[in-house]
Amino acid sequence: MAKKSTRLEELHNTFQENGISPETVMQNDRLIREIKKHADEVPDYRHPSYVQHPLGDIIMIVFFAVLGNADEWAEIEAFAKVKEKWFRKYLDLPNGVPTDDTYRVVFSNICTDHFFQVTTGILLRTIDGIIGLAGKRDNIYEKSVVSIDGKVSCGSGRKETAEGKVRALQPRNC
Numbered sequence: 001m002a003k004k005s006t007r008l009e010e011l012h013n014t015f016q017e018n019g020i021s022p023e024t025v026m027q028n029d030r031l032i033r034e035i036k037k038h039a040d041e042v043p044d045y046r047h048p049s050y051v052q053h054p055l056g057d058i059i060m061i062v063f064f065a066v067l068g069n070a071d072e073w074a075e076i077e078a079f080a081k082v083k084e085k086w087f088r089k090y091l092d093l094p095n096g097v098p099t100d101d102t103y104r105v106v107f108s109n110i111c112t113d114h115f116f117q118v119t120t121g122i123l124l125r126t127i128d129g130i131i132g133l134a135g136k137r138d139n140i141y142e143k144s145v146v147s148i149d150g151k152v153s154c155g156s157g158r159k160e161t162a163e164g165k166v167r168a169l170q171p172r173n174c
Contacts, residue, residue, distance in 0.1 A: 012066050014120055025067060031126055032090055036060055038118045042110060053098045057091040058106050059115060061098070073100035 025031060040056035064087075065079040077100040080087065084097055098106075 009071060012069070012071060015067055015123075025123065025126075026064070026086070028126070031122065034122055035063065035119050036090055038115055038122070039063070042112055042115045045110065046106070052095045053102060054092055054094070055106065055110070057087075057093055058098055058103060059112065060091055061087060062103055062107065063119065073104045076100065076103050 025035075036056060039059040040054075042055060042059060044051070044055040046055070061080045062076055064083070065076040068079055068083075070076045070079045077097065080097040084093070087093060087097075
């Protein structure tokens, strides 16, 4: 069985926590083009002679597949094959849909942190705008700050080991 990507899980959880659904994004051409622009800005370190699929296309397919609840590379490939006609409206796909191995290898060798931060910000602003237009601004949860207090217990009676002294973290929701 294929190994799940923790980065995919984190992205999927972010979408779920903020109520972002595939329908919200897939029907908004301006938003898709803005996300595509940022996907194309991710540096591609692959050797040009080995590149069959543009990096921006791969990132966009993974982005929408994760949004559509795909959490394994094979599921991402299956999602892309089902949605290939729709993807061709926005992506080049010169050699068709990439395989699951392509997604796995490419994502293991690139740094997509910037893209995911920018894209998540774009999506959250879009969702806030939709909620504002719907007049439901007062029903939105307030973002909270979680304070964390760390302590080291010197008098615990614990013998000095590799782990050292007893440490405790206490999160507090403010």
